[in-house]
Amino acid sequence: MSVNNGTSRRAELIQFVVLSLALFVFWFILSGRTDAKHIIIGIVTAIVTSWICRPVLRLKSTTNRGEVIAAYNLPYIKLIPYIFWLLWEVVKANIDVALLVLNPKMPIEPLMVKFKKSMSNPVAHALLANSITLTPGTITVDVQDGVYTIHALTKSAALSLAPEKGEGEMPTRVGKLFNEK
16 A cells, blocks of 8 residues: 555655654653663654554545545644534533433433445544544444444434434534545
8 A cells, every 4th residue: 555645645754753753752751861861762762663653554545445544644723623613512512411411301312323424534534433422412333434323312412413404513514624525
């Protein structure tokens, strides 16, 4: 499996450098050693570990055969507003679930819902599945070939992800984040 363009090679190089730096910083914090011998050992260990992990961080595209995607090649700038939006959704869902639990009639109507979201980037699939699970009242049960199976605590939570017409807001936002349709 080969990387098919310069931007992918650049993304892999950036991923390698960032991982090496992160591992070295982690090692440095844990060891607390500042003499040259230990710093050199830490740098070499971080670089070797990053080199060994390279194949694991090269992900196959879910739609294009042969295309390889660097795991950490994320749209970081676009990810920041998404994180704030997701945090707001988590707060709103927490309030909804708390109101359900505190209601004496417990109007819970659990159901399983499925929807399809075709994206070529496996990191986008992981982000969507984890975002759904992080939101109280919904859990991603399975993702298979772009078909998400979700357990929702209420019908409104299920419809927010998979409305009868169109696409839910969270799948749409993740798709836009990764420039997917």
